[in-house]
Structure formats: C-alpha cells, structure tokens
Amino acid sequence: MKNRVFVITGAAGSGKTTVRDYLHDQYQMARVITHTTRPPRENERDGVDYYFEDDQSFFDNHFLESVHYAGHYYGSSYEGLENAWEKSPFATIVLDTAGAITYKQKLGEKAIIIFLQVGDTEELKRRMQGRGDNAEMVAKRVSSKEYHRDLEMPHELQGKAYQVVNQDWQQTRQQIDKIVENYR
Numbered sequence: 039m040k041n042r043v044f045v046i047t048g049a050a051g052s053g054k055t056t057v058r059d060y061l062h063d064q065y066q067m068a069r070v071i072t073h074t075t076r077p078p079r080e081n082e083r084d085g086v087d088y089y090f091e092d093d094q095s096f097f098d099n100h101f102l103e104s105v106h107y108a109g110h111y112y113g114s115s116y117e118g119l120e121n122a123w124e125k126s127p128f129a130t131i132v133l134d135t136a137g138a139i140t141y142k143q144k145l146g147e148k149a150i151i152i153f154l155q156v157g158d159t160e161e162l163k164r165r166m167q168g169r170g171d172n173a174e175m176v177a178k179r180v181s182s183k184e185y186h187r188d189l190e191m192p193h194e195l196q197g198k199a200y201q202v203v204n205q206d207w208q209q210t211r212q213q214i215d216k217i218v219e220n221y222r
C-alpha cells in the first residue's frame with residue numbers, strides 16, 4: 039500500500055476529531071499529532087491530543103505548514119507525518135482549511151482531503167457546547183474569521199477534496215468507508 043494521509047478539515051465543531059478517531063479505530067490509521075500554543079482543554083493530554091507549546095517552543099519545530107487560528111498558532115511537522123507513516127501506510131491528520139490546501143499542494147496525491155460540512159451554524163455551537171466547551175470559548179471561536187472561512191469549502195480545494203455533510207453519523211460513516219475503499 040502506498041503512503042497516504044487522510045486530511046480532515048472543516049469548521050470547529052463539524053466533527054473533524056470524531057472522523058479522525060473513527061479512521062484510527064476502524065482502519066488503524068496512525069494519527070499525526072500537531073503542535074499548538076492553545077491551552078489544553080480539560081480532557082486533553084500533551085502528546086496525545088496535541089503537543090502543547092508556548093510562544094517560544096512552538097518555533098523550535100520543523101513545520102510542513104503552520105497557521106494562526108483564532109488567536110493561537112498551530113503547526114504540523116514533517117517528523118510527525120513520518121512517524122505516523124512508520125506505524126502505518128495510512129495516516130490521518132486534522133487541519134484547518136489553510137493547512138489542508140498546503141498539504142494538497144505539497145503532497146499531491148498522497149494527501150486525501152475530506153471537507154466536513156454542517157449546514158446549520160446553531161448546530162455547530164450546540165456540538166461545541168455538547169463536548170464541554172464553555173460559552174466563552176464557543177463565543178471566541180465563532181467570532182474568529184477563521185471559523186467563518188472554514189464553513190465553506192475553499193475554492194482551492196474544489197475538485198480536489200471529498201465533501202461530506204456530517205449530519206447523521208451513520209450516513210457520515212458510510213461515506214467515509216466508501217472514500218477509504220477507493221485507496222485500499
């Protein structure tokens with residue numbers, strides 16, 4: 039099997055982490071852990087959910103791409119991707135749409151982009167609250183320009199990404215299964 043990385047992108051609350059975990063559990067895809075200066079949420083662990091960094095240590099990494107999103111830095115390293123590929127030929131990573139565009143540009147057919155969409159923005163807010171984000175965190179996130187940008191598939195990804203509407207989870211799962219089948 040050729041090395042591939044399944045890039046999951048979309049707005050906050052659209053289900054990126056859920057799909058990434060499904061790909062890990064169902065298909066044993068290795069997760070690429072990315073770096074951020076955002077403080078950890080209550081249930082998050084360093085080295086598992088992210089490598090949590092400060093404004094100095096963040097820049098010590100060798101990034102394939104990095105972005106500023108809603109007031110914090112996020113970046114994915116070459117080493118992180120290589121480490122994942124050592125574990126399994128299929129890896130998965132969660133990125134904002136800017137990161138997904140860079141991944142596609144740099145990795146070409148090795149990067150399979152899945153853009154998740156949830157039409158109803160009130161539903162997105164409910165899902166963020168449902169996973170335990172407090173009202174202040176949700177308000178900050180939805181007022182960021184990056185959140186609004188990521189609600190729609192960017193034109194750079196049109197024709198190069200799979201679009202999945204993540205409303206009903208069983209249907210989402212079936213669509214994800216079909217996408218993965220194309221590469222097995």
Ligand SMILES: Nc1nc2c(ncn2[C@@H]2O[C@H](COP(=O)(O)OP(=O)(O)O)[C@@H](O)[C@H]2O)c(=O)[nH]1
Pocket residue numbers: 047048049050051054055072073074076103104105107112113114132133134135136137138
């Ligand atoms: N470009 C890029 N985006 C990232 C990286 N790591 C995480 N992200 C994205 O940063 C955004 C904010 O992530 P996070 O703070 O965990 O919030 P969430 O989307 O509400 O779970 C999301 O769109 C993530 O997909 C990275 O290394 N590079």
Ligand SMILES: Nc1ncnc2c1ncn2[C@@H]1O[C@H](COP(=O)(O)OP(=O)(O)O)[C@@H](O)[C@H]1O
Pocket residue numbers: 048049050051052053054055056057165166168169204205206207210
């Ligand atoms: N199809 C769905 N229907 C209802 N809730 C969902 C669905 N997909 C994901 N969720 C829930 O929505 C919340 C946000 O999902 P998450 O994967 O954390 O989003 P993201 O990583 O894109 O911010 C989580 O609590 C998750 O369990």
